[in-house]
Amino acid sequence: MKRFKSLFAVLVALLVTAAFAQQTVPIGVLIPLTGGGSAEGPYLRNAAEMAFEEIHEMLDAAGQDLRFELLVEDTRTTPEGGLEAIEAVASAGAEVVIGPWSSGASSGARAYANSNEVLIVSPSSTSPALAIPDDFLYRLVTPDTLQGAAVAQLLDEEGIEEVIIFHRGDSYGEGLAVPLRDGFEERGGTATMLAFDPDISDYATEVSTLAQEARRLGENGAIMLIAFQPDGLNILGHARLDPTLGDVRWFGSKDALSPTFFPPEAPEEVSQFMADVNLTGFLPTSPNNPIRQEFEAAYQERYGNSPSPWALYMYDAAWITALSVISASEYDGAVLKEIVPTIAKRYIGASGHKLLNEDGDSAVGLYELLNAREEGGTIAPVPIGSWDSGTGIITRFE
Amino acid sequence: MDIAELAPPLVNSLMLGSLVTLMAVGLTLTYAVTRVLNIAHAELVTLGGYTLVLAVNQWQWHVIPAVLLAMAVSAVAALVMDELVFRRMIERKAAFLYILVASIGVGIILRHLIFIFADIMGWLNVKARVTINPVFRLGYANVTDLLLWVLPIAIISAILLYIFLNRTRIGTAMRAVADNLALAAASGVRVVLARRAAWLVSGALAGLAGALWAVYSPINPEMGWVTLLRVVAASILGGLTSIGGTIAGGYLVGFGENFGIFFARDWFRVPLEYRSIITFLIIIVVLLVRPQGLTNLRFPWQRDPNRVTREEA
Numbered sequence: 209m210k211r212f213k214s215l216f217a218v219l220v221a222l223l224v225t226a227a228f229a230q231q232t233v234p235i236g237v238l239i240p241l242t243g244g245g246s247a248e249g250p251y252l253r254n255a256a257e258m259a260f261e262e263i264h265e266m267l268d269a270a271g272q273d274l275r276f277e278l279l280v281e282d283t284r285t286t287p288e289g290g291l292e293a294i295e296a297v298a299s300a301g302a303e304v305v306i307g308p309w310s311s312g313a314s315s316g317a318r319a320y321a322n323s324n325e326v327l328i329v330s331p332s333s334t335s336p337a338l339a340i341p342d343d344f345l346y347r348l349v350t351p352d353t354l355q356g357a358a359v360a361q362l363l364d365e366e367g368i369e370e371v372i373i374f375h376r377g378d379s380y381g382e383g384l385a386v387p388l389r390d391g392f393e394e395r396g397g398t399a400t401m402l403a404f405d406p407d408i409s410d411y412a413t414e415v416s417t418l419a420q421e422a423r424r425l426g427e428n429g430a431i432m433l434i435a436f437q438p439d440g441l442n443i444l445g446h447a448r449l450d451p452t453l454g455d456v457r458w459f460g461s462k463d464a465l466s467p468t469f470f471p472p473e474a475p476e477e478v479s480q481f482m483a484d485v486n487l488t489g490f491l492p493t494s495p496n497n498p499i500r501q502e503f504e505a506a507y508q509e510r511y512g513n514s515p516s517p518w519a520l521y522m523y524d525a526a527w528i529t530a531l532s533v534i535s536a537s538e539y540d541g542a543v544l545k546e547i548v549p550t551i552a553k554r555y556i557g558a559s560g561h562k563l564l565n566e567d568g569d570s571a572v573g574l575y576e577l578l579n580a581r582e583e584g585g586t587i588a589p590v591p592i593g594s595w596d597s598g599t600g601i602i603t604r605f606e
Numbered sequence: 607m608d609i610a611e612l613a614p615p616l617v618n619s620l621m622l623g624s625l626v627t628l629m630a631v632g633l634t635l636t637y638a639v640t641r642v643l644n645i646a647h648a649e650l651v652t653l654g655g656y657t658l659v660l661a662v663n664q665w666q667w668h669v670i671p672a673v674l675l676a677m678a679v680s681a682v683a684a685l686v687m688d689e690l691v692f693r694r695m696i697e698r699k700a701a702f703l704y705i706l707v708a709s710i711g712v713g714i715i716l717r718h719l720i721f722i723f724a725d726i727m728g729w730l731n732v733k734a735r736v737t738i739n740p741v742f743r744l745g746y747a748n749v750t751d752l753l754l755w756v757l758p759i760a761i762i763s764a765i766l767l768y769i770f771l772n773r774t775r776i777g778t779a780m781r782a783v784a785d786n787l788a789l790a791a792a793s794g795v796r797v798v799l800a801r802r803a804a805w806l807v808s809g810a811l812a813g814l815a816g817a818l819w820a821v822y823s824p825i826n827p828e829m830g831w832v833t834l835l836r837v838v839a840a841s842i843l844g845g846l847t848s849i850g851g852t853i854a855g856g857y858l859v860g861f862g863e864n865f866g867i868f869f870a871r872d873w874f875r876v877p878l879e880y881r882s883i884i885t886f887l888i889i890i891v892v893l894l895v896r897p898q899g900l901t902n903l904r905f906p907w908q909r910d911p912n913r914v915t916r917e918e919a
Contacts, residue, residue, distance in 0.1 A: 241721075241725070241730070242721075242730070242826065242827065242828055243828075246730040246731050246826060247730060247731050249730065250725065250728065250730070377879045402878060403877065403878065403879050404878055404879060405878075405879045405881060405882065407832075408832070408881075408882065409823075409829055409832040409833050410622070410822075410823050412618045412621065412622070412823075412864075413615070413618055413863060413864050413867060413881060414878060414881075416614035416615060416618060416747070416864070416868075417867070417868075417871065417878050419614065419746065420611060420614070420746075423746070437731060438731040438824060438826060441731070441733070441824055442823055442824055445733070445823065445824070446823075449738060449740055449748050449750055450614075450747075450748065451740075451743060451746065451747070451748050452746060475733050475735065475737075477737050
């Protein structure tokens with residue numbers, strides 16, 4: 209009898225412990241720490257960590273024992289890396305992931321997510337090829353069909369008649385290059401596509417080939433660079449030393465106008481070249497709201513530098529995901545898939561309103577028109593206008 | 607074709623060929639002397655690059671002492687690698703393949719350590735703060751001050767290595783160890799000293815290549831690993847044992863990378879993305895024609911010392 213009593217006591221103790229134990233929910237954080245997106249990785253990780261610290265504070269204040277455990281995996285900015293990363297976090301129990309950052313990594317992870325019902329909330333992958341309804345991939349940014357249309361309009365307004373689209377030969381590069389080419393040709397321009405291998409260590413040969421093509425351009429010719437930071441800075445570093453490419457007008461994709469292309473992250477001579485060739489382009493932006501200001505100030509105080517534009521989107525991906533998990537009846541990818549659009553519809557964060565369209569992508573696109581130029585003694589991306597996907601009008605500040 | 611169009615691939619070939627050669631001769635040297643095909647050689651290159659960046663960007667050193675520091679750090683790392691892993695495995699009669707796998711493991715560990723360092727410093731993609739400038743125009747290319755440094759450095763390093771191996775006692779010992787370890791040991795050659803010297807020289811050359819690369823182009827923790835295939839190709843073209851053949855192999859990789867895609871695009875409209883494939887196609891063709899690689903290459907008027915004529919027979 210005594211033995212049964214002690215067994216009963218142990219059982220009760222176990223049940224009580226289980227009832228009051230902290231519930232830990234694993235969340236996958238798929239970021240590029242190597243490869244083309246490596247410059248963005250630390251910003252995205254920092255933003256996710258800051259968001260979940262705030263979420264934990266909120267849960268503490270609410271008296272909830274729920275805790276999120278972040279499972280950070282490197283996607284290597286490749287489709288294979290994206291697949292391996294989602295497999296790793298899913299096998300550790302994650303039903304939802306925030307990230308990947310690049311379209312390549314998202315395309316690699318997407319098939320696994322669909323067949324295993326693991327939800328992906330990507331802050332940034334923009335390839336139009338991923339705009340698919342009813343899949344397990346949500347994107348908090350507008351696809352590049354919009355950016356392609358905006359750049360085509362910009363080239364036309366700037367009097368460009370011929371353009372070489374020098375782009376990464378991956379889903380991101382193709383995803384922006386094709387709508388740009390189509391949009392520019394519809395406006396009567398001539399576009400030449402020149403893809404480069406995004407996974408090599410040096411681009412001197414590619415830049416020489418670009419220069420060879422550029423020598424065939426007419427007077428109103430231009431180059432449109434579609435690159436991430438490592439390949440982009442490498443290309444611009446070689447282009448700076450080429451006798452042909454300094455005489456051509458340059459335009460750039462969204463990443464070429466992000467802070468990671470400018471000092472202190474980039475060599476000053478490369479940024480000077482960007483200013484010399486009048487490099488101009490669009491970057492998705494968000495309204496300057498109090499949430500953005502608060503996040504940027506907190507980030508600056510904690511890490512000593514400003515967050516990258518994509519860090520704002522990652523911060524929002526983390527919040528939308530956490531709010532969805534808290535609202536869900538159970539921690540399950542398929543359940544979360546139903547909740548996220550509703551949460552996103554009513555969510556305004558650091559990167560703005562996150563209403564999703566029928567493809568599960570951000571429905572609201574606002575782009576900042578930036579130009580590389582000297583400001584305050586250094587070269588920086590200076591806002592000179594904006595483009596709204598709703599109106600399709602480029603508004604110039606000057 | 608406008609002849610001036612040939613200048614950019616020529617300039618790029620000389621730069622890439624010089625850097626690949628500097629990386630590959632060290633790999634060949636350690637294989638020739640110790641029979642270790644050291645895959646972690648790639649990380650010694652990366653280590654050299656990051657050491658230079660640390661010295662120049664963080665400590666504000668001049669580039670020349672920074673290059674010397676990079677050579678010293680990679681040399682010591684190479685020696686430590688051998689002392690801790692490879693020499694012990696060889697003493698325990700480990701097979702070649704096991705040592706090869708161990709070198710991959712050593713490379714992964716070193717790469718991750720470099721990765722942690724780069725992440726902490728915010729240098730996941732970084733270039734040394736050394737500005738390269740054009741010096742003179744050649745066709746449609748600019749010849750830079752860096753190329754005017756790198757090309758002589760590669761050639762002088764190769765000549766110094768040749769003199770070291772053929773005209774110094776320790777070099778002779780290294781060649782004796784490379785030819786026949788047991789015979790060298792029986793003849794009183796200081797085998798341990800010879801292999802240590804081989805690892806130090808190999809590491810120093812890798813560090814030099816990495817440092818110059820960090821001046822030339824941005825680097826990341828995977829820089830050496832991504833370049834390794836080209837380096838191994840150059841070494842294989844040198845028969846894995848011939849320094850002269852490796853130099854020829856390094857420049858063949860450089861010229862193949864640049865002129866291969868140049869003519870493939872010009873003649874057959876091959877997309878630029880296939881550059882790497884064309885390079886390795888060229889290497890395969892060379893190895894099909896000369897399976898021994900580029901060892902013992904002679905001009906037509908030179909006599910093959912191994913060939914016995916009918917009269918001599």
